[in-house]
Amino acid sequence: MALGGALALAPLSVLGARPADAAPPGHRPTLRHGTAARAGLLAAPLRRLVTDAEAFLGPSPEHPWYAGAVLLAGRGGTVALHRPLGTAVRYRAYDEKTDTGVEFPPEEQIPMAEDTVFDLASVSKLFTSLLAVQQVERGRLDLEAKVASYLPEFGRAGKQDVTVRQLLTHTSGFRAWIPLYSAPTYEEKLRRIWDEKPVSAPGTAYLYSDLNLISLQLVLEQITGRALDVLLREEITAPLGLRRTRYNPPASWRPKIAATEDARPPWSGLDRGLVWGEVHDENAFALGGVAGHAGVFSDAWDLAVLGRTLLNGGVYGRTRILRPESVELMFTDFNTAFPGDEHGLGFELYQHWYMGAMATPRTAGHTGFTGTSLVLDPTTDSFLVVLGNSVHPVRTWRSGSAPRVAAANHLARAVAVRPVRGRTAWFSGMAASATATLTLPALDTSFGGVRLECVLWWDTEPKADALALESSSDGGTTWQPVPFTTSRRGEDPERHPSGTVTGWSGRVWHRLTAGVPAARALTLRWRYATDRLYVGRGCYVDALRVTAADGVLFDEARPADRARLEAAGWAPSAG
Secondary structure, rough: OEEEEEEEEEEOOOOOOOOOOOOOOOOOOOEEEEEOOOOOOOHHHHHHHHHHHHOOEEEEOEEEOEEEEEEEEEEEOEEEEEEEEEEEEOOEEEEEEOEEEEEHHHHHHHHHOOEEEEEOOOHHHHHHHHHHHHHHOOOOOOOOOOOHHHHHHHHHHOOOOOOOHHHOOOOOOOOOOOHHHHOOOOHHHHHHHHHOOOOOOOOOOOOHHHHHHHHHHHHHHHHHOOOOOHHHHHHHHHOOOOOEEEOOHHHHHHHHEEEOOOHHHOOOOOOEEEOOOOOOOOOHHHOOOOOOOOEEOOOHHHHHHHHHHHHOOEEEEEEEEOOHHHHHHHHHOOOOOOOOOOEEOOOEEEHHHHHHHHHOOOOOOEEOEEEEEEEOOOOOOOEEEEOOOOOOHHHHHHHOOOHHHHHHHHHHHHHOOOOOOEEEEEEEOOOOOOEEEEEOOOOOOOOOOEEEEEEEEEOOOOOOEEEEEEOOOOOOOOOOOOOOOOOOOOOOEEEEEEOEEEOOOOOOOOOEEEEEOOOOOOEEEEEEOOOOOOOOOEEEEEEEEEOOOEEEEEEEEOOHHHHHHHHOOOOOOOO
16 A cells, blocks of 8 residues: 555554553553553654664764763653663763863763763753742742843843743743853842843744743742742652752762763863763853753653653642643743744743654653753653763764654654554654655546545644645656545534645544546555654554445455555555
8 A cells, every 4th residue: 555655553452552551530640660561652663762862872973962861751650761871971071182082991981870860951941930830820920020020120221021921931032141150240140131131022032042041040039038949949859759850969969970061161161171960051050050041950760750740730649739720831832923933831842853753732841952851742641851961071072953853753653543444554654855655546537526535644844744645647647736625523624725734633533535536547646755854753544435426436445455555566564
């Protein structure tokens, strides 16, 4: 059936299965290690997740993307993958003359472990955002209030109308960052924030900025009377039992912490040498290690617990840190005016550039400059933690987010799609820069009134990747689009006059109908084309039938039609 595609074949007990301990209504799971099957995941994609991640320990393309990493992936209450790779501490310095790392002696290098602690960098912003949403829930903080109503000095230099929500969604107008570390005193650092002029009017543009979360830190400390590290401990880490999550880890933790960079000018703003056990970010370091934008240290398990808490609607075990409606604010796009920059309160949404095929309009996550990331997909109840020391020994060795994307693609693929009829359905695959086709045998439709019926499932990178229905009456020399209509239960039918679908379909099956052109020998095909960057979960086609007024011309369920497909080169493949 599929020339350039694949036929998805897997046990019905696995395809589309809920996790064995997934949360039924009213129950919210806690985490434990378990098998892929228990999590309702396919094992093969998880094995490939690890294999691909190991490849980034080598040239990527010239230098390793990271010296080591800890991977954690799961669904429901099951952590199906928790794997350390490479080394947590490998280099003692960076030699800029030869562009090489100066390694510690082998006996002094420290391998990565499941509980290795990482400098989370900007993933710290999620903790600050959680603390802010808690205060909103308690009535102490108003999302639409002016920041200057809490911090009068903030209103200088044209910032008087910036709101708390704009800080959380990066629409305040702040530029990306300023070198606060060059200010000699804390008071001077604050003065630079007060005097900073927005580069765009508040609410008119999206611009990711560390200054937003530093400012939010100041608001939180003002309204609670507690320092940010105290708030983190008392409101999040202690209640949830996150014992390896904190600002400014003690010296006793150092052997269990992944090293970061040989920080020296010109690539770093400060001359610190190897940063290991202290925050890497220059501004956070200058602020004493406690900052709203960076500075939190944690391990993969603690981050998974945090993610599970949010997927549970704000509760973990018997501990609730947020109400469900408050969590919903973090998974809801407030930046509808800025397509491509979707953002909840604190969380980024629908970002294929690091979420890969896990990206949906409700998939939430964040990355950190040191090589960290957290992705939560409430659609499939799955979660992914990738913690890498990618600035070890120097930040210039890595670029892009290829390891994050690869890991997310494999976890997305591990959540299988249940066919509508039988055990198999055509699957486009998830390759980038590729074309997959599903071509039917030529049919005589010259008498007119012929219709195609099938069910369709699609999830692609919006606009960049598309699935097209096409027809040819000249043996495949030329192809024309075939308009069609899709429908799903509870929604009005949607017309597709271009004969294509792209983007997000809700990860559910849609019924499709299409009028088929009249021709003596008409060939129909589905064609899925992807660009070179990112992909979605792909496309599935099932239950294909072509009917006329006086009967059925083609039905993939009929043995004779299946034989015609096999004669055309179709062969099933697993997965």
